[in-house]
Amino acid sequence: MFEHSSRMFEIGERLIDMVGPGSQGVSRMLRIGVSGAIARSTTSDFLLPVCALENCIPSVWTGDTVELLRELRAGMVDLVLCETEPPNALRRGLQVTLIEHTPLVAAAPIDLAPSEDWSDVGLAHYRPTSPYRWEVEAFLEARGLTPRIVVESDDSIFLIEVAIRNRCIAIVPRTAARDALAAGRLRALEEVSSTNVAVHALYQDTVAADLTRRAVEVLLRAAARPMTDAP
Secondary structure, three states: OOOHHHHHHHHHHHHHHHHHOOOOOOOOEEEEEEEEEHHHHOOOOOOOOHHHOOOEEEEEEOOOHHHHHHHHHOOOOEEEEEOOOOHHHHOOEEEEEEEEEEEEEEOOOOOOOOOOOOOOEEEOOOOOHHHHHHHHHHHHHHHHHOOOOEEEOOHHHHHHHHHHHHHEEEEEHHHHHHHHHHOOOOOOEEEOOOOEEEEEEEEEHHHHHHHHHHHHHHHHHHHOOOOOOOH
């Protein structure tokens, strides 16, 4: 009972914040839920454009996509960023916007020269539950590449560090590898296109979602800029 009452008070405070007297020109909280896969595969500056929005105070946390969708439905979060689109049954009343596809890069230490089929090198790989796993598997199969798996993880940054320290290959989102590539800790062996993994923005399609729409717009503009490996 207390939990439900607390949530009702929070929702009420949110409504007062949006429509109350003098709300114009006053900073508003924008609650952003980021799925674990997105948080572990994007750079720390991914959400910086949102921080530059006028009269906006972003409050960001990570969580499981399913739980974040529940919170979105309950009005406890304004914007969810996740790696896959929800099924049609869960999309009713939600606006779903593709922010960007997630290009991958096969990266390795600068002096590592794998054989033609990569059979002489290791691969820091994603776990079977990760959506990136199947993008990597499809690439390896299409190219006839057979590296040995040395570690599995959902964390892109961890896979990058394993590639650097254990002298193996990691196939990760280019945004995650950007700093290591720019610093010369890794070099790009090959670009890997991805078709099923992207950054999606989900929010409730209501009149009160103006601030959320502005946040999505700035993320779209930032994603449209050419990406370089410079930090």
